[in-house]
Amino acid sequence: MEPLEIAKTLQARFPDEVREVKEFGGQVAVILRRDRITDVVTYLKTDSALQMDLLKDLCGVDYHEKKKPRFEVVYHLYSVKFRYLIRLRAEVPEEDPVIESVVRVHRGADWHERECYDLFGITFKGHPDLRRILMPDDWEGHPLRKDYPYSGPTGENEWKRFSNLLEKAEENKKFEWVRSRDQL
Amino acid sequence: MSVESEEKLGHSTKDLVISMGPQHPATHGVLRLILELDGETVVKLTPHVGFLHRGTEKLHETLTYLQGIPLSDRLDYCSAMANNVGYVLAVERLFGIEAPLRAKYIRTIVSEMSRIASHIIWLATHALDIGAMTVFLYAMREREWLLDLFEMICGARLTTTYPRVGGVRNDVSEEFLDSLYLFTDEFPGRLLEYETLIDQNRIWLKRTKGIGVISAEEAINWGLTGPTLRGSGVSYDVRKHAPYDAYDLVDFDVPLGTKGDVYDRYRCRMEEFRQSNRIIRQCIEKIPKGPVMTPDAPKVTLPAKDRFATEKGLLPIQMGLMRKGPAAPAEGEIYSAVEVPKGELGFYIVSDGTGKPWRLRLRSPSFVHASVLSRLSVGHLVADVIANIGTIDIVLGECDR
Numbered sequence: 081m082e083p084l085e086i087a088k089t090l091q092a093r094f095p096d097e098v099r100e101v102k103e104f105g106g107q108v109a110v111i112l113r114r115d116r117i118t119d120v121v122t123y124l125k126t127d128s129a130l131q132m133d134l135l136k137d138l139c140g141v142d143y144h145e146k147k148k149p150r151f152e153v154v155y156h157l158y159s160v161k162f163r164y165l166i167r168l169r170a171e172v173p174e175e176d177p178v179i180e181s182v183v184r185v186h187r188g189a190d191w192h193e194r195e196c197y198d199l200f201g202i203t204f205k206g207h208p209d210l211r212r213i214l215m216p217d218d219w220e221g222h223p224l225r226k227d228y229p230y231s232g233p234t235g236e237n238e239w240k241r242f243s244n245l246l247e248k249a250e251e252n253k254k255f256e257w258v259r260s261r262d263q264l
Numbered sequence: 265m266s267v268e269s270e271e272k273l274g275h276s277t278k279d280l281v282i283s284m285g286p287q288h289p290a291t292h293g294v295l296r297l298i299l300e301l302d303g304e305t306v307v308k309l310t311p312h313v314g315f316l317h318r319g320t321e322k323l324h325e326t327l328t329y330l331q332g333i334p335l336s337d338r339l340d341y342c343s344a345m346a347n348n349v350g351y352v353l354a355v356e357r358l359f360g361i362e363a364p365l366r367a368k369y370i371r372t373i374v375s376e377m378s379r380i381a382s383h384i385i386w387l388a389t390h391a392l393d394i395g396a397m398t399v400f401l402y403a404m405r406e407r408e409w410l411l412d413l414f415e416m417i418c419g420a421r422l423t424t425t426y427p428r429v430g431g432v433r434n435d436v437s438e439e440f441l442d443s444l445y446l447f448t449d450e451f452p453g454r455l456l457e458y459e460t461l462i463d464q465n466r467i468w469l470k471r472t473k474g475i476g477v478i479s480a481e482e483a484i485n486w487g488l489t490g491p492t493l494r495g496s497g498v499s500y501d502v503r504k505h506a507p508y509d510a511y512d513l514v515d516f517d518v519p520l521g522t523k524g525d526v527y528d529r530y531r532c533r534m535e536e537f538r539q540s541n542r543i544i545r546q547c548i549e550k551i552p553k554g555p556v557m558t559p560d561a562p563k564v565t566l567p568a569k570d571r572f573a574t575e576k577g578l579l580p581i582q583m584g585l586m587r588k589g590p591a592a593p594a595e596g597e598i599y600s601a602v603e604v605p606k607g608e609l610g611f612y613i614v615s616d617g618t619g620k621p622w623r624l625r626l627r628s629p630s631f632v633h634a635s636v637l638s639r640l641s642v643g644h645l646v647a648d649v650i651a652n653i654g655t656i657d658i659v660l661g662e663c664d665r
Binding site: 102104107109133134135136137139142146154156160163165167186187188190191192195199213214215216223224230 | 358498598
């Protein structure tokens, strides 16, 4: 089955959900509403003609000031048996960045969703353990958003645990070894 | 100990929580595990990653497509060449250009060399963790040889940055191909040496057989790839499923396990050594003469150095490419995957018509494999956690990005 055919099957099965089908470089992307994403993923996995059982990747994309809705959660699904690849792009608005979790269908989505929550601030409803994964627990902001600055907070707003570490290092300087005769 | 017997004896037990890492020699980097133990049995395991997070994806958004190549070295520093190839392939697919045949063969050679080099590190540290020290010393001898060969091609041993968008940086010499052929002659013998040390070793078998078992369906559901998945008997290899470079022109097998335990994954990787060796030999025998950079994409690849002496107007082109980067298609998006030694390394690039990617997503195998650690370890002994970290073969530079 060609990737476009899969997209058409999906469109026929979920006519209200599929908004657009795009093709680029031989790969097909299906743009979806976010509401029934778990159903779509479950259908693709359990349908005997598709069997898309491997979730290759799950990530967020921020289209800040480029289009509305602002966020997208992108799923790459693959069928190990039939070698089909399809990309699902679920749209998530800025005002209410929430989408259903697919952990119950694909166990491997667990850490990907935590990462997406950490770096984009998109909440996954029904995720068993949604907390930051790459950034520290007490970090403020979501670094991969386009309006997040390239250089981190400095001065007053410096991350507390780092400024504490610097202070401690300053304190500990008095215990440093004397390195040469001149310093005696 | 059950509650009843505790009461009989008149004292109680409780689970012990210990923190393993981030500075621990057996965690292969800066992985931190919170272990909850009942006696010596693991009740719960919580991995903490992110200590090596450098914001590679954010960095890529500030760099042009050509400047992004060196960042891919720093992902999985044990197999830099394979990552480079993955990155340039993704950019090539986005721009719709193709490398010349000789460059494809060279890339296949260097990918397989880095597979051997990475698996050697895996074997050495895995065996060292479990307690077989001699293998480490033997294995490093071959790795040194391979690193010298890398140095011969591009001058660097670890952070190579050798492939380019549209080909490779420079042609390889006959001298290099000769010494690599010599390596492939010698290497199967060296493999037998490793196997004599551990393959039938009673301690090795006890520590690896029946440990960290994961079934085929479950392994797919967890998103595992590479030898970690193939140990469970699933025939999924990007080199076969979606061949890139010269992989469809050479002949090789995909070794599979049956039980999905630590020992099967070990056997899989040992067989992969032989297959990689076979691929390199075929490539050296088949490699054609010709250019190593594509001439078809003048707006993407930098002009060759020798053209500057004779042609005019090349300098502004080069300056433009370096500063602004080659302009990508306006609404392009591509997911490109390669089989790196650890598993499937995927690049998902969203372009917006400028010279820099709008979004570049790295799907790193180590990140996914680290998440499966708790599934593999719960119910086993603490010592088996070490065996499980070794068998999933993670590199934290790639996991944390």
